[in-house]
Amino acid sequence: MNCGSSLLQVAVAAPLVAALVMAFSKWLPCAAKKAVAGVGFVVPALAALALCYAFPCAEKIGGYAFYSSCETIGVPSLGIWLQFGLNGISLPLFLMATIVGLAAGLRAIATKGVAQGGLYYAVTLVMFGGVLGVFSAIDVFSFYIFHEFALIPTFVAILLWGGYARKTTAITMAIYLTLGAMVSLAGLFALYFAGAGAGEYGFSFLGVAQAVAGGIVLDGNVSVIFALLLFGFGILVSLFPFYSWAPDTYSVAPTPISMLHAGVLKKFGLYGLIQLGALALPLGLADWQNWIIWLALGNIVLIGLITMVQKDLKQMVSYSSVMHMGPIFLGIAAFAISGGDTAGLGGAVVLMFAHGLSVALLFHLGQSVYDRTGTYDMTKMGGLTAKAPVLAAFFVAATMASIGLPGFANFWGELTIFTSLAQIQPTWLLGAIVLSIVISAIYGLRAVAKIFYGKNTGAALSDEAFENVRDITTAERVPAIVLFAALVAVGFVPSLITKNIDATLKADFAPAAKELCADCDSVPAETDVDTIILEGSIPVEVPADNCEACGGNAEQVVLAKNITVSVDGAVGNPGDFVLSGDDATLLKVLEQAEVDEEATFVVVLRVRARIPVDIEELRNGDVDDIPLEDGDKISVE
Amino acid sequence: MDNETLLRVILLTPLVAAVVSAFFFRRSRVIAPVISVTAAGVILFASLALLLGLEPANPTASATLPGFALGGFTELETIGLSVDKNGAAMLFVVTFVAFWIHVFSVGYMDDDKARGRFFAGLSVFMFSILGIILANNLFMTFIFWELVGFSSYMLIAHYWNTDYAAMASKKAFIANRVGDLGFLVGIILCYAQYGTTNFAELEALIKSGEMTVTSIGLLLMCGFLGKSAQFPLHVWLTDAMAGPTPVSALIHAATMVAAGVFFMVRIFFLLTPEVLTTMLWLCAGMAALGGLCALGQTDIKKSLAYSTLSHLGFMGAAIGLGLPEIALLHMAMHAFFKATLFLCSGSVIHACHHEQDMTKMGGLLKKMPITAAAFIVAGLSICAFPWMAGWYSKDMILSGAYLAGNIPAFVALVVAAIGTTLYTGRMFAMVFLGNAHGHGAEHAKESSVWMTLPLIVLGVIFSLGAGWFLAGTNGISWLGGKMNALFPTVATEAFAHGYHDLHDKLAAAGLVAPMFILGVVILVVGLGLAVVFYRTATGEDKLREYSPTLYKALEYRYMDTLYAWYIEKVQQRFAMLVAMLDTALVNMLAMRGVVAGVPAILGSVSRRFVQNGNGSISVFWIALGALAVAAALVSGVLS
Structure with missing residues (x-):
């Protein structure tokens, strides 16, 4: 137990303690309630900043800094007990959660005329405490429990303070999310009973990863368990087609709740897919990668189109948040698609961080627009810049962040994810995925133009009322600045978070990456290499270049068996050659292929390497003979 | 200061200026322009210091900024800034033109309430365009490419309260994003293919025999089509004129749209013959189309916008013909005379109380002599009057097409050249000759020195003289050979060679004199026809009177x-x-x-056990049901 881990515990406990105090809200004056709630929202944010600062030098256990473990809560004999800590992946998400929580909290405190203010704060605080728990828990059991802990206040808040059709919406959401939670729980149970969690760390992310890597779970079961996790978590993250709950929920829920849920709590499923799915069950991910690709494409293209026709601002933001889950899923799938390159996972974490902030900012500003115009219907607005230029500036910035403009954190996430998908098959899918940058620009800029540009339409506000509209107040400005500052800070200096993410990815995901790589060795993957590099030439089986991650291993494996190379150009006998063992050198192949007399030059092409050789020198022994690899393409000139 | 510091200063000064004026001097009428113009001045001086300090033989400099890496994506681990000979040319043109347009803006925007936002926007634009010039790899280019699009969006939307500007800004951003879609996919595939996107490394790879790929070239070309507004993504540029005129001059004529050309020149080594052919046809067609459609506009800025489309087409066609140096040369020359023409139109618009319709102008020659003189000089330059800037570059592209034996392209470009002389003459006749036809034009006065000084510098000196250094054998040099006529020598390195090369080929083919005669004929006939035909007493467009159908077609x-x-x-x-x-x-x-059917069934069951039919109970039932399913699944898994 050290200073950092107590700070982490304080950060998680502070909102919960503040919520407890609210139980006595009957006897508290209004100002005191606000002050206590304020403390509950501010303390975690400050603590998170301090933890970020201390993280690089902090002592780490299994990659987790600020580790603490409490065996009295839980059943150690079953491998279940409370464990807290932060690694490079959970740290940025924890930080994001505290920032969004702070903004949502300030928004909640600033909301006027709420019935049962004390309860309202308490509900928001409990939800906040829950999401902090989600990202700081290491053991799977508390990770899950904290999620439920944060979810229940969401129902309560919608039922008590929701907008139009709140009961239907709350129940719809409850059904959907309970279903998702149950399916993922089934996955977790399966994982547990399959024997994961027997090790030193119990049933924690680390323990599961160790156990599965140790071969405890049968290969056949890995795929099934991953599917349960994928679809369970997928429902919670509004993966296509399980998204219907999200737009309704977010547009009905009170704004602070929408901010916390869309921004933070929804990331629970994605976080679980990374820390459990990709880390412990990489082969499951490889099995299901095509499902993820196609469903995420549904998120991007179909939901993107639906977002475009929304007239209601809050609905539009909600649908856009569903759409933006697509690239994050793809980032996770990219781990398998690229055969073990962790770039996509890193991009997914960065995008989760960024999306949480930007969607919260949009909900926050949307509420501010509503407070001024009395409607969410964008067709009834117009020309708001005249009266609220600062609000307009923030809204444009939030829109730009959400559509991935460089300078905001979102851009780095999307860019890394798209880049990591280079190996996707068929290649045109990449174009369909990147289409998201066009679709999001269309609906984002339409909203800006409808609300803030042009002239007041007069439908929502009479000219007189329009004259009385005031610009953004301090209470609205502070949360906006906090969220904006975080987006821009990471937008300009991405290494603030990527350093830690990358370190954890390198350390933790190496075994998983190796497993994916072995996978692509035994089944030569059809990469896009032949279509891209060698247009019009004989398609040859090229080992996926992503096997680089395995380094020496891959080469040994390759050398031991027969390899196929192709020869063309100035030779008498062009075509494919199957070689084995000692024969697999350049000189031997050239003999077999009957090189023409006048040929002087030969080039060996392999993935990301090109070896030019002078034939004369090769024959004279002036240069060393070259051992060939499977898939080499030799051209003689 | 050493080169590294200079590079960082050049890139970061406008960013700092933008942040300071956007956050602290938004409402100020004086400080924001001062900051922005000072920043532009600092950049100009830093660039000159950098360019004059470089070795003419090997004009390269580089610096790095910290970046990030994730997993296998290490391309942005350090953000590299570099200048090579192409970059040097572009750097000089952009910083020089931009500085004078900043000065012009002080005069033009004197009656605007949102000057703070405007000048902050200009500084953001400077940051982005300098980023494109200094970027040393494709990913960095993409980053600043997007930022340029954003600053263009913000500046077009400057008059946000008009529906036209709201629509135009959106259109510009989205059209650019459509181009960027292909561009980004191209970059990603390029990275997957070659393992690097660094320009120098890529060039070395290609030189060592690595294959070029048509699909990657075509995808990268999409970025060019969007940014340089070529077919089919050209529609945004003419509407972009909704922004203030200095913005049109700087962004939508001289620099941003030319960045697409600059980029294609930079990756020229990656382009396969198929890509070049595609580009040639798209761009030569656009050159002819733009040149003719400029005749169908009565809005002075729209007419100039079509002219820009046409000249960007010239540049693209030059690349398509395999003459990247000539494309760069035309880019530089065009930046000077087109910026001047736009600034002249700005001066006229400002004097006529924001009237942009040419049919309501007329007779301004005497009222605005300096503007008129600048217009004449820049106009003659764009029409390729011998020994003026446009003559060196534009006629070279015509000759290049003829030398390449590509007669259809040559014809298209000749049509474009004739169009250029026609619309320039028409514009001059309608705006400066005849009588005033509108209230604004009647009361017009010459603009303030803030606006006329840039006109004189950019227009008269540079349109006249930018080409001189190419005249004769080696032009005039001074400052110990560091300056070549009006350009720093290192900045002319990129195109001087290409120009002389082509000129020699032309001489060898005995085509110098015929081409000269052809150019003069086009010039005299076109300008003469236009001035005689369009000189009007009524202010109405003559073509619209004589042939409404043809005019309508040209309105496009x-x-x-x-x-x-x-x-x-x-x-x-x-x-x-x-x-x-x-x-x-x-x-x-x-x-x-x-989903709800299950709990409905369960709920009806539940009502028998629990005397409560409301929905929240059914939630627990579905939970229980799901647990049952889960248990079944688990046992299934484990069996």
């Missing part, structure tokens, strides 16, 4: 109509259909039907 509304049709009738309807299916199938059937 077809693509806008087509896109509007696509968006309203196809895209929007399809989106509505998807949304409807979403409501009907996913939301109603799947959710209400299947």
Whole structure:
């Protein structure tokens, strides 16, 4: 137990303690309630900043800094007990959660005329405490429990303070999310009973990863368990087609709740897919990668189109948040698609961080627009810049962040994810995925133009009322600045978070990456290499270049068996050659292929390497003979 | 200061200026312009210091800024800034033109309430365009490429309270993003293919025999089509004129749209013959189309915008002909005379109380002599009057097409050249000759020195003289050979060689004199026809009077109509259909039907046990049901 881990515990406990105090809200004056709630929202944010600062030098256990473990809560004999800590992946998400929580909290405190203010704060605080728990828990059991802990206040808040059709919406959401939670729980149970969690760390992310890597779970079961996790978590993250709950929920829920849920709590499923799915069950991910690709494409293209026709601002933001889950899923799938390159996972974490902030900012500003115009219907607005230029500036910035403009954190996430998908098959899918940058620009800029540009339409506000509209107040400005500052800070200096993410990815995901790589060795993957590099030439089986991650291993494996190379150009006998063992050198192949007399030059092409050789020198022994690899393409000139 | 510091200063000064004026001096009328113009001055001086300090033989400098790496994506681990000979040319042109346009803006925007926002926007633009010039790899280019699009969006939307500007800004951003879609996919595939996107490394790879790939070249070309507004993404540029005129001059004529050309020159080694052919046809066609359609506009800025489209087409065609140096040369020359023409139009518009319709102008020659003189000089330059800037570059492209034996392209470019002389003469006749036809024009006065000084510097000196250094054998040099006529020597390195090379070939083919005669004929006939035909007493466009059908064709509304049709009738309807299916199938059937059906059954069961029929109970029942399913699944897994 050290200073950092107590700070982490304080950060998680502070909102919960503040919520407890609210139980006595009957006897508290209004100002005191606000002050206590304020403390509950501010303390975690400050603590998170301090933890970020201390993280690089902090002592780490299994990659987790600020580790603490409490065996009295839980059943150690079953491998279940409370464990807290932060690694490079959970740290940025924890930080994001505290920032969004702070903004949502300030928004909640600033909301006027709420019935049962004390309860309202308490509900928001409990939800906040829950999401902090989600990202700081290491053991799977508390990770899950904290999620439920944060979810229940969401129902309560919608039922008590929701907008139009709140009961239907709350129940719809409850059904959907309970279903998702149950399916993922089934996955977790399966994982547990399959024997994961027997090790030193119990049933924690680390323990599961160790156990599965140790071969405890049968290969056949890995795929099934991953599917349960994928679809369970997928429902919670509004993966296509399980998204219907999200737009309704977010547009009905009170704004602070929408901010916390869309921004933070929804990331629970994605976080679980990374820390459990990709880390412990990489082969499951490889099995299901095509499902993820196609469903995420549904998120991007179909939901993107639906977002475009929304007239209601809050609905539009909600649908856009569903759409933006697509690239994050793809980032996770990219781990398998690229055969073990962790770039996509890193991009997914960065995008989760960024999306949480930007969607919260949009909900926050949307509420501010509503407070001024009395409607969410964008067709009834117009020309708001005249009266609220600062609000307009923030809204444009939030829109730009959400559509991935460089300078905001979102851009780095999307860019890394798209880049990591280079190996996707068929290649045109990449174009369909990147289409998201066009679709999001269309609906984002339409909203800006409808609300803030042009002239007041007069439908929502009479000219007189329009004259009385005031610009953004301090209470609205502070949360906006906090969220904006975080987006821009990471937008300009991405290494603030990527350093830690990358370190954890390198350390933790190496075994998983190796497993994916072995996978692509035994089944030569059809990469896009032949279509891209060698247009019009004989398609040859090229080992996926992503096997680089395995380094020496891959080469040994390759050398031991027969390899196929192709020869063309100035030779008498062009075509494919199957070689084995000692024969697999350049000189031997050239003999077999009957090189023409006048040929002087030969080039060996392999993935990301090109070896030019002078034939004369090769024959004279002036240069060393070259051992060939499977898939080499030799051209003689 | 050493080169590294200079590079960082050049890139970061405008960013700092933008941040300071956007956050602290938004409302100020004086400080924001001062900051922005000072920043532009600092950049100009830093660039000159950098360029004059470079070795002419090997004009390269580089510096790095910290970046990030994730997993296997290490391309941005350090953000590299570098200048090579192409970059040096572009750097000089951009910083020089931009500085004078900043000065002009002080005069032009004197009656605008949102000067703070405007000048902050200009500084953001400077940051972005300098980023494109200094970027040393494709990913960095993409980053600043997007930022340029954003600053263009913000500046077009400067008059946000007009519906036209709101529409135009959106259109510009989205059209650019469509181009960027292909561009980004191209970059990603390029990275996957070669393992690097660094320009120098790529060039070395290609030189060592690595294959070039048509698909990657075509995808990268999409970025060019968007940014340089070539067919079919050209529709945004003419509407972009909704922004203030200095913005049109700087961004939508001289620099940003030329960045697309600059980029294609930079990756020229990656382009296969197929890509070049595609580019040649698209761009030569655009050159001819733009040159003719400029005759169908009465808005002075729109007419100039079509002229820009046409000249960007010239540059693209030069690249397509395999003459990247000539394209760069035309880019530089065009930046000077087109910026001047736009600034002249700005001066006129400002004097006529923001009247942009040429039919309401006229007779300004005497009232605005300096503006008129600058217009004449820049106009002659764009029409390729011998020994002026445009003559060196534009006629070279014509000759290049002829030498390449590509007669259709040559004809298209000749049509474009004739169009250039016609619309320039028409513009001059309608604006400066005849009588004043509008209230604004009657009361017009010459603009203030803030506006006329840039006109004199950019227009008279540079349009006249920018080409001189190419004249004769080696031109005039001074400052110990560091300056070549009006350019720093290192900045001319990129195109001087290409120019002389082509000139020699032309001489060898005995075509110098015929081409000269052809150019003069086009010039005299075109200008003469236009001035005689369009000189008007009524102010009405003559062509519209004589042949409304032809005029209507030249107004060129077809693509806008087509896109509007696509968006309203196809895209929007399809989106509505998807949304409807979403409501009907996913939301109603799947959710209400299947998902809610289960709890409904369970709920009816539950009512017998629990005397409570409300919905929240059914939640617990579905939970229980799901647990049962889960248990079944688990046992299934484990069995």
